[in-house]
Amino acid sequence: MKIEPHKKFSGVFYADKNLATVNLVPGEKVYGEQLINDKKIQYRSWDHFRSKPAAAIKKGLKEFPLKEGMKVLYLGVASGTTASHFSDIIGPDGIIYGIDISERVLRDLISHAEKRGNIIPILADSRKPEDYENNVLEKVDLVYADVADPEEVKIFIRNCKKFLKPKGYGMIAIKSRSIDVIKDPKQIYKESQKMLEEDFEILDFVTLDPYERDHGFFVCKMK
Ligand SMILES: C[S@@+](CC[C@H](N)C(=O)[O-])C[C@H]1O[C@@H](n2cnc3c(N)ncnc32)[C@H](O)[C@@H]1O
Numbered sequence: 001m002k003i004e005p006h007k008k009f010s011g012v013f014y015a016d017k018n019l020a021t022v023n024l025v026p027g028e029k030v031y032g033e034q035l036i037n038d039k040k041i042q043y044r045s046w047d048h049f050r051s052k053p054a055a056a057i058k059k060g061l062k063e064f065p066l067k068e069g070m071k072v073l074y075l076g077v078a079s080g081t082t083a084s085h086f087s088d089i090i091g092p093d094g095i096i097y098g099i100d101i102s103e104r105v106l107r108d109l110i111s112h113a114e115k116r117g118n119i120i121p122i123l124a125d126s127r128k129p130e131d132y133e134n135n136v137l138e139k140v141d142l143v144y145a146d147v148a149d150p151e152e153v154k155i156f157i158r159n160c161k162k163f164l165k166p167k168g169y170g171m172i173a174i175k176s177r178s179i180d181v182i183k184d185p186k187q188i189y190k191e192s193q194k195m196l197e198e199d200f201e202i203l204d205f206v207t208l209d210p211y212e213r214d215h216g217f218f219v220c221k222m223k
Contacts, residue, residue, distance in 0.1 A: 009064045
């Protein structure tokens with residue numbers, strides 16, 4: 001298999017037509033992904049059907065601000081499918097504060113978090129950021145939200161205002177059907193963008209179809 005670095009995004013690779021990241025814990029899989037060994041480096045394929053940022057990159061995203069060493073607040077971390085690739089990209093000097101409301105999914109994340117050493121799972125409701133202000137010990141470089149909540153944009157903005165560094169980055173995956181089942185997804189994305197623009201500069205937007213139906217993905221920067 002031919003491994004090539006992504007032309008623009010550091011820490012992101014192409015393994016033939018699929019994306020991949022360098023495995024921070026060689027030998028360990030997180031969600032049944034393929035492990036690929038090449039020139040003494042182990043990569044994990046990054047499934048764009050199961051991870052929205054990977055789908056966004058496959059859809060031609062031009063801005064992907066995640067980098068080595070970054071501190072990240074992740075809302076809706078679940079069992080770590082996407083977070084594990086973020087963990088590969090940020091490496092041992094970065095940290096992910098991973099919030100999820102479901103004890104069941106966080107239980108699956110814990111063993112991976114222990115091995116990886118750069119993910120802190122936090123059982124909490126992202127609608128109430130004051131509940132975890134004592135667990136998130138610093139201002140972060142990037143906030144990522146994937147909580148599939150009708151109020152997701154508001155939740156994202158509230159968390160950014162509390163935890164994001166000035167001029168920090170945000171990424172948000174919007175599931176239009178969680179916001180309104182009937183409304184045209186395009187209208188939902190437009191309304192979401194308007195809300196985001198009050199506090200953020202929008203750097204990029206892509207829809208995730210056909211990998212994730214009726215999903216949009218924003219990358220933005222706090223004003
Ligand atoms: C679509 S899944 C996230 C998938 C994950 N981001 C990934 O790519 O691997 C949405 C997650 O958001 C969590 N969630 C829903 N509402 C939440 C809330 N208010 N606060 C924190 N987590 C929430 C759910 O428990 C679920 O694990």
